[in-house]
Amino acid sequence: MDEFIKLLDPGLDYVSHEITGDTIVITVISNKEEVVCPYCGHPSSKKHSVYERSFQDLPVMGMKSKIILRNRKMFCTNPGCSHTTFAETFSFIKPKAKKSRRLLEKIVDVSLNVSSLNASDILKNGIADVGKSTICNLLKKRYTPAG
Structure with a gap:
């Protein structure tokens, strides 16, 4: 281990x-x-x-x-x-984060081609406990242009 x-x-x-x-x-x-x-x-x-x-x-x-x-x-x-x-x-x-960076990357990867509801169901089945609102927030952060 x-x-x-x-x-x-x-x-x-x-x-x-x-x-x-x-x-x-x-x-x-x-x-x-x-x-x-x-x-x-x-x-x-x-x-x-x-x-x-x-x-x-x-x-x-x-x-x-x-x-x-x-x-x-x-x-x-x-x-x-x-x-x-x-x-x-x-x-x-990140400080105060509840998910590792590599888990966040996996969540985004799974979520790119399906709805947030489907992604949540896929992820909850053996990967991580994550809700659809978390997925939406991660996708918004990832694709929001810096300004």
Whole structure:
């Protein structure tokens, strides 16, 4: 399982998993020694706290997947930074997002050639729990010209 988690991000370590119905719930934790402050770019190894963050990812072995990330909040040790703390970020998911970037890409791919209602039905059958309004919003964001 650790090898699968490393495909998502080499900076993560597998902690545990459990199967609940049609979903595998995987708990992971960061293994990074230092985390870079997103506000000033200064590295920090001083941990403030840990909180759990959960999100959906691509299916594993035909089962929906939910990942619980034990996310760290860090102290910024740069005296010139306007922020004293910051949350660790990862390239595979946006801050506060409930779906990984690669799952969002899969949702859009499935949704391009069918109605949002049909796409929702297809996706709910073994890929991810997603409603038609989420699909419509993703398609609007993807195809709205920048202005």
